[in-house]
Amino acid sequence: MAKARRKYQRVTIKDVAEYAQVGVGTVSRVLNNSPHVDETTRERVLEAIKNLGYMPNPHARRLSTGSSQLVTVITPEMKGDFYQILMSSIDEVLVKYGYSSLLYPLYNEKKFEALKKSSDILLSTDGLIVDGVNVDSVMSHILNPQTPVICLEQDSDKYDSIMVDNYYGGVLVGDYFADLDMDIFVVTHRKSHELESTVFDERLEGFQESLEKKGRSIDKIYYVPLDWESTFEVARRIFFRFKRCAIFTTTDYLAVPIIEVARTMQLDVGKDVRVCGFDDLPIAQVLEITTVRQPIAEMGYLAAESLIKRINKKIKDKPKKYILKPELVVRNT
Amino acid sequence: MAKARRKYQRVTIKDVAEYAQVGVGTVSRVLNNSPHVDETTRERVLEAIKNLGYMPNPHARRLSTGSSQLVTVITPEMKGDFYQILMSSIDEVLVKYGYSSLLYPLYNEKKFEALKKSSDILLSTDGLIVDGVNVDSVMSHILNPQTPVICLEQDSDKYDSIMVDNYYGGVLVGDYFADLDMDIFVVTHRKSHELESTVFDERLEGFQESLEKKGRSIDKIYYVPLDWESTFEVARRIFFRFKRCAIFTTTDYLAVPIIEVARTMQLDVGKDVRVCGFDDLPIAQVLEITTVRQPIAEMGYLAAESLIKRINKKIKDKPKKYILKPELVVRNT
DNA sequence: CTGAAAGCGCTTACAG
DNA sequence: CTGAAAGCGCTTACAG
Known part of the structure; x- marks a missing residue:
């Protein structure tokens, strides 16, 4: 004869207590692994829990503990x-x-x-x-x-x-690129709505100012959406005209398609074409991309x-x- | 004189009730937008809520409502x-x-x-x-x-x-490729641990059986990890030998690098090189990739x-x- | 429309 | 070690 249960007819700590013939406090104690429970009663309670298929109600617990x-x-x-x-x-x-x-x-x-x-x-x-x-x-x-x-x-x-310190990260790349005798390009993403982050701009700013401090400057900045298809296009456009250049992508994610296009076009990446990303994502590690390591x-x-x-x-x-x-x-x- | 509050000194519905000089039930009613509250008392309660900075305790509510x-x-x-x-x-x-x-x-x-x-x-x-x-x-x-x-x-x-019906999706591609007078390749991913899905295999199976039914077969299956770097490599390997072929990738994700390599190598994608993906991800729509649309x-x-x-x-x-x-x-x- | 009260399912001093 | 009881902060019939 199934006993009539309340709303949702879930089995509660009270049912377990009755079944195991103990107080609810004791059930709670074994539930919370309290050391102050006799081993045999603990087992009786555990048995009851299993037989009744009891599962604790997290809301009750949270209300009670406040956490x-x-x-x-x-x-x-x-x-x-x-x-x-x-x-x-x-x-x-x-x-x-x-x-x-x-x-x-x-x-x-x-x-x-x-x-x-x-x-x-x-x-x-x-x-x-x-x-x-x-x-x-x-x-x-x-x-x-x-x-x-x-x-x-x-x-x-x-x-x-x-x-x-994204600005500082940009400076690091600027310092590195400044000594290279190549045209310098940037591929980056422009934030399109309020919630987006401003990190790309900060990286770019540090890069730019470091370059200027060394008497160099960016030859062109390409803004792309944060996807690869657009970046492939940009890469083709760049390498069609320049077989030798240094490109700073404000995230590794954008470096990947660029490197792939350069390689497929038989350019010597690492020598004639230099690419530096940002973030040190796993993909940068796998592809051995030069980058700025962000301590994620x-x-x-x-x-x-x-x-x-x-x-x-x-x-x-x-x-x-x-x-x-x-x-x-x-x-x- | 700040009144002594209980644990966490949060302000509760009771504080609001006192402040507004009503019962807790009434506060609860305005909290739940009950229509059975006089407009002026509602405002008094709202005022109290604002002044006290009251925020409801979700755990209590959930315990009470059971949801x-x-x-x-x-x-x-x-x-x-x-x-x-x-x-x-x-x-x-x-x-x-x-x-x-x-x-x-x-x-x-x-x-x-x-x-x-x-x-x-x-x-x-x-x-x-x-x-x-x-x-x-x-x-x-x-x-x-x-x-x-x-x-x-x-x-x-x-x-x-x-x-x-992933099998059926594979069949669709098989039927489509069978009529093409080209070598047929597959680029797919092999599941590596228990939790991964089996969809790739199902798609491949449908593809394979449909092909066989039409007297055709797959010339080679390439298994890759689910990342682009490996797929770029595979694509280069394929197109180095075959300037004309049809490739089925069991997800659009893998089609992208393949198409990019083909294009960069000046192959005529859509004519000499056919690529069909699976899923119809946004990227497939942007790049206009032939694919199997999964109704996500x-x-x-x-x-x-x-x-x-x-x-x-x-x-x-x-x-x-x-x-x-x-x-x-x-x-x- | 409104208040007092019971109840949701736990935890935790408090006694024993 | 264990039980009875109060309390966590809400909601919701139940009376009025």
């Missing part, structure tokens, strides 16, 4: 290796502390609107790591002031922020560690700013 | 356009019903382990859409039997499943609609299977 052991990571998109690396490193430290991460990528404007509407999501998690979005201006009003937030690749007055994993570690500290109220002081320095990695291109 | 209005989408990875399209279409219908989606990409094995450990995540959401993972065998034991699940690109005995958005719509129906208990019957038919889209390659 979800969850962290939300908000990114402006989800494509590319960058976020995979970032997420992996964040997860690595998170699990150490018993936390999990949830991804909330803003892959289109609707997604962002949805977030503003049902900011529930932002309130149901113990902390936030936000990449490339200006939290202060577009998000802080829907956030609980108590919720710890770490900003990545974006400055913030209210929260800890972790940035890479370090960013992730730092972000996660900082967040955990904030969550644990270890730090209560003013927002901190971390600026990580990139480095030039000269390889075969 | 989170959240859906988790689990994918085997997060790279590429596919998931962006899928997620967008899922979100589109979800918002219609007042739901939001959370992404949980299994970008590495640890992520999957973490999920098994703290299956909390799977229990705190009203439903699940799982892409490309065999739920029956690897996940169903950590799921609440009550939780509705929709499986994508993967068969299931327990849950609704939505699949694309339709999958997303169907998945989300089916899930909502299950959540609302509209359907209680046996798991349903949907098999979507892809179609050949002949373009310029």
